[in-house]
Amino acid sequence: KQKEFEKTTGKVSSQSKEALRAALAGVLERRMFYIPSFKIYGSVAGFYDYGPPGCAIKQNMTQVWRTHFVLEENMLEVECPAVTPEVVLKASGHVDRFTDFMVTDVATGECFRADHLLEGHLEALLEDKKNPVSPEKAKVIRDLLAGVGELKADTMGAALTEYDVRAPGTGNAISPPFAFNLMFKTSIGPKGDMVGFLRPETAQGIFVNFRDLLYYNGGKLPFAAAQIGNSYRNEISPRAGLLRVREFTQAEIEHFVNGDDKRHPKFALVADLRPLLYSRELQMGEEKKAQPMSLGEAVSRGIIANETLAYFIGRTWLFFCKIGVNPARMRFRQHLQHEMAHYATDCWDGEVETTYGWVECVGLADRSAYDLKAHSAMSKIDLTAFEKFPEPRMEEVVKVVPNNKELGAVFKKDQKAVKEALEALDSNAALDVKAKLESGQAATVSSCDGQTFEIKAGMVEIKKVTEKVTGKTYTPSVIEPSFGIGRIMYCMFEHCYYTREGDETRAVMGFKPVVAPTKATVFPLVQKPALNELAGRISRELTAAGLSNLIDTTGNTIGKRYARTDEIGVPFAVTVDFASVEGDGSVTLRERDSMTQVRVPAGEVAVVIRDLVDDRTSWEAVTGKYPAQKAPADDE
């Protein structure tokens, strides 16, 4: 199988990539893994329906995710609505900043993503063999291409003008780029006065519940919360199938931790894993290629910022291996400094290699305390945690004691706001104020609603005192692994797809048994009542063991039946023949990828398959235990 796999998915030319993608797409659509939604009405771009096998795979993958993360790590799983009032997404920054640049065809009004248009235009210039650009110009273009994602409205507009980019198809002029918010907007309630959006990510539901979750967890940190659910982005131009859609399933984790101590108690369990890491350094270097490195080394050398982030990289890697992504074609790419939000400490994307290039499937980000601080500021609700020291400590602290009488006399009705602003100063800011006042200057403080006040000597006493301190109040940092389930599925499809040796038309979806939509098929060898009856009994036993199965009594040749089930990736096939009902009562059990076969007593076969699916036994162990069945020619 591995050879076959390499043959179709190893070093391939651009054309064979296209061919592979088309062949796979044929299987996926024909077998209804997923299809465009609302097909009878002509479909709507960016929406897909999962048909029966796709739906089952999605369930199975999600269940593996839940076991691997939520159950094994004792995470707090929550489920929050997709419809979200504006204030939540105002606090998170999505209302103001969750935008892409759009341009329109000035004549037809058709809309395009500005970055896609510019990229396409520049790539075409580089590839133009008839009118090749000069080496100097090529370098300028390549530099511009590398930075397209960072352009602002004005620089993007300038580039589009400079290269005379026009609307595809019509060749018409395009508008200057403008920001288009990607959230679906709606209205909540009957009055029409409450703006709502469909959430663009599930994470915010966790942040707004932080206080209740902390209480639920007995006030203890660190803890992680998780959510699996649908998110919505009104993409300007959806494309590339499941890779860029308007409604998609996310599985997100928010691990809350004290920013001063990001060690992880279970880090040792992943320290020796060696995933491909594509660090900032390697991206800036000559070879531009990810290298395997143990996570322990990556943390100790400061390549990954902390143990907790590295722990999740390791757990993510194990998850991808479990569901059938080829680890040799998966890497973790570190964000370059300019790619990260200003508050982020370190970010790594889990990327999988496909015919579309490297596809970002997971984002792992140390977002510091940004999110909780933003919601706390907007909601005026305290979202801090308290860490009790094992023993109280004597510590030098800065005390701010406002002079109420003086503040009242000067600020009148603003007295309270000024007092609060003074008391909210952190130690360093308070010491700055103290220094200014002592040097005879005035100092300025700001209230939470943005008013500023001038503070003069006598209005406040600021002093260092040594106090018994029992603990520390802080806003937790959050480390966020965020998974795009549809993208992971598509990448897994590409990695699992292969064709039978010697027959390019016989497609096989080599799904891991745990992910496979149907775990087994049951075939009576020929159409006879006794054989059909035993096949029916085995099918019922499989169902009772929780194993999805198909019984095929069509009477087609066994070879033809295998070809059908290969396309939906059924890992095991049970064939009932005359020996099963008249002889020793055994049936043939066949494994999809090796195509090897053993004879198993009919009454044991459901248990054997259950153990194989649950990874309690391996096919090797099964072939060791049961007698081999010499296979007839492949297309028996």
Added chain:
Amino acid sequence: KQKEFEKTTGKVSSQSKEALRAALAGVLERRMFYIPSFKIYGSVAGFYDYGPPGCAIKQNMTQVWRTHFVLEENMLEVECPAVTPEVVLKASGHVDRFTDFMVTDVATGECFRADHLLEGHLEALLEDKKNPVSPEKAKVIRDLLAGVGELKADTMGAALTEYDVRAPGTGNAISPPFAFNLMFKTSIGPKGDMVGFLRPETAQGIFVNFRDLLYYNGGKLPFAAAQIGNSYRNEISPRAGLLRVREFTQAEIEHFVNGDDKRHPKFALVADLRPLLYSRELQMGEEKKAQPMSLGEAVSRGIIANETLAYFIGRTWLFFCKIGVNPARMRFRQHLQHEMAHYATDCWDGEVETTYGWVECVGLADRSAYDLKAHSAMSKIDLTAFEKFPEPRMEEVVKVVPNNKELGAVFKKDQKAVKEALEALDSNAALDVKAKLESGQAATVSSCDGQTFEIKAGMVEIKKVTEKVTGKTYTPSVIEPSFGIGRIMYCMFEHCYYTREGDETRAVMGFKPVVAPTKATVFPLVQKPALNELAGRISRELTAAGLSNLIDTTGNTIGKRYARTDEIGVPFAVTVDFASVEGDGSVTLRERDSMTQVRVPAGEVAVVIRDLVDDRTSWEAVTGKYPAQKAPADDE
């Protein structure tokens, strides 16, 4: 337990209902089963978050549903987007008719549901002890109350005026009632010209995929498709917690079947079940009380319209029993004739008795071929199935042969439309046309876009011929069981809640093990390293067996720890004591409801609990197999 249960949930006065509801609500919110969404921003009515135990129960219930229906019945599960283009919901009738009547306070603009307002007002009149209404008036009011759901805008308006209903709180006048569409509206794509809605039900996703699903199923009927997903209704005034919310999870089945033959091959498996049936006859009768009746009898007496509908009623009843709804407090209520849509053949609601009265949790409807016909008419896509007869039959058929030359001469450019209209006539309509033409009259036919044409003799030949017919083309009927997951959860909560004998403050959620969010807790009896270590090992073994578990090393008394876990309904508790590490190596295993305890070898306990959760063994069998541990006083 049953006695306790009766005590709190049997015949209760209105006041004790309120008390039960409040006590349960306290547990549900305190233990974060579910809480109002966006709490730190003051919440938005009709939206709830599931916290960790609620989320786990929802997963478990959904998984039971999937096994019980999708796996055991080999249904085709699909997953479609919530965002839906207008045309789909135009075809289904939701754009035009998915409305509630609303009135507004003329001074404040506040919105109310007209039916709720009228009901509340009439009920208050009936209950008014100070100014009692006359017996005659009371009868008029009761009749009006019974029919509130059927009022149209004008009759509703007249009733509101007649009884001088005013806005609650303010006492202001209210507007006349007007229809308010309950769908959340949005816009798809960047141009703003494509109207979309959030789906009000998941069913439409299945109907629009019928053609592909039929193909997937090899063209064979009957088959069922299923979908679990979120639906959205912008309720005017959400209330009663999980019972009326704006975003909720549905699990819907569409069973497609030939309308001429609604027998079900597995009906015998449910024929002897005796759920409480509340037929039309019983509802119109004196006693107004549901009665147990075998489903076989109900079908043979014509009470339930057909086997397939009755089969799903039986399967639904089994599902409710499996997840812990008390079958004595569940009934199936048949829709009265005037409650049903004109196309429906028969409808039954699965209702569960709670402190809110009987709550509709499931609708089971025989919707005839309405849905597929509606989508076929709108999309112009053929949504029929073909039933091949076992043997071709000689049948008398009506043939319609348009005279093209004559049609062309008379209708010119409309020739094609007229021809299609003639060919689309069914047998009876064609014979009507034939009769008219033969008696010298003209006949009228309509094209699909509503144009009518006058047909005269000579334009068409209509004749009866005997032909060999190989099969029949028909639009399948659909039988739709539709489950509201959140409502079922809430009803289950009420049925599972009880308090420990003699202590009204000790709440227990008596969840079935398969539904319970946490399957087991592990307690070291006292804080000792050896005990903690063994407890940790058992916890890891439980996790490896896929069993969610909690380890509690707080050192609280065992009684206090039980009280905590009772509130989240943990069915099994493992206590590690000195005998476990120094003596015979056994641990105490306690069952929540009976509070009985046995000693089980530490190495076996995970397997025993797995078997209990999966229903492979019972607590009785376990107490028979292992030695009892004499319990210390309950609050040990």
